[in-house]
Amino acid sequence: MITVDGLTKRYGELVAVDDLSFTVEPGAVTGFIGANGAGKSTTMRMVLGLDAPTAGTATIDGKRYRSLARPARTVGALLDPRCVHPGRSARDHLRWMAAAAGIGKARIDEVLELTGIAHAADRRVGGFSLGMRQRLGIAGALLGDPEVLLLDEPLNGLDPDGIRWVRELLRGMAVQGRTVFVSSHLLNEMEHTAERIVVIGHGKLLATGTVAELRSHTMVLRIAPADPRASQVLADALSRAGGRVEVDRSTDSGGLAVRGLPPEAAGRIALERGVALRELAMHDRGLEDTFLALSHGTEPAAAADPAARPTEALSRGGVS
């Protein structure tokens, strides 16, 4: 498990990471989402002990990275696929890594096969595409068969087959009970890969929770009673059930926009109140719109974690 607590990084006046707290649990792929410059890479570098935090702590299974007895067997990391010497072959790149970690040569062949670059193992990395470098970087991360996998933008440069391969790899690792923490700006792809999401903006935590939880707060349920006069009764009932209800006053249709309630619950409430419906439809804005809304503060953030800010994100109910 990765635990980030009050993590802060300042570069002079610039605050790159600002009092960031979250946890990454084992058994699930956790996506790390943020715009360019949001502080994702800096956070990951602090977790990995490459950069020292100005304040706060980042631990892996309760220990700082530098205190890990066998770091390569505990954490596999890929920060930048360009971090390879272009004049060295892929196999030799993995050889020095394996030597540093005290890992046998047999494992090098295994990860080369696993990542699909065995055919290019003896070619110089300078001739590799970005996608092949990503695969090599992932091979390096997997060398120690680690319990924690931490990858920064591993999908960059990969073709659709490569993206699918990474997705299946990460899910497979999570199913085995490992901790998988992956940053990406490919939000819709992350939606298909991650089960949990940590969203940051300007170095601050915006939201954390499952993908479904985050999306549920920007999903809008459109409800229109057959009789517009029943609109207020239905709105009150939905609000009492925990929905955030907006009445469409632009027309006389009595239409409602409801957040925070699944359609089944809303339909049941309408039935109990004897309100006939002419429309009941869920409008899903997707993770990308959810992220944009969170980044621009245009929607209250969803948050399953009490540490998430803004705290209003936790509030529900009320008719506006």
Next chain:
Amino acid sequence: MITTVRSEMVKATTVRSVPTLAIVAVGAAVLLAAVFVLSLPITQGRTIADMPPSDVVGAALVGIDVAAVVLIVLGSLVAGAEYPTGTIAPTYLLTPHRERVVVAKAVVVVAIAIVVAIVAAVLCAAIGQGALLLAGRDAVPVDGRLLRTLAGTATGPVVYAVAGLVIAVITRSTGGGVAGALALLLVPGIVGWIDALGFLAPLLPSAAVHGLAGVSQPGTAEYLAAAPAALLLIGWIMAPVGIAAWRAGARDV
């Protein structure tokens, strides 16, 4: 620590630049030794047959200095290449105790430099001996004195290669390492020109090298006996490596 040294040795031997520089260092030393010996009649105004044999071999051993320059580049590359290629990040991820990485790099550079410098010293001396034989003179006897001269002279490239490595770690640049170590190589000459700096002469790496080689004369500014020369040489390797290790551990990558 052994795994880190092994890893650094794999790194050094799996790129073309390091083995190439090692070969170039030997070749350049031999070439320069030949040039020095062949030009002795011009520079000294005497034929080789008229010169003391030890002076001829001594002139040939100046070729070692060019090996030192090439090994400075090698030492600087071993550390400096990690920064532009970005391999320093996975290196520190695999070995979070960064001081071990710096020490391991120093061990690798010392090992390579010792082999290169000894081979270069032997070949340079052979050129001097060959020139003597061709001039109809007896070769310098291969005795303890000659061996001490060869071994002592060979320590010079080692200490300067380590200096290149250390400065490259501190400056995070191959160019910085090369420039800094070349400056160190030039310091003895500057100190020799300025009388007020004469007190520095016995503290410089060159004094340690000359003391170990037994080529400095008692009573001269830089003279050191073998034992203090050995201590000084060890100090010139250990202290900078320690400083570089501390700096590597204290900074963000």
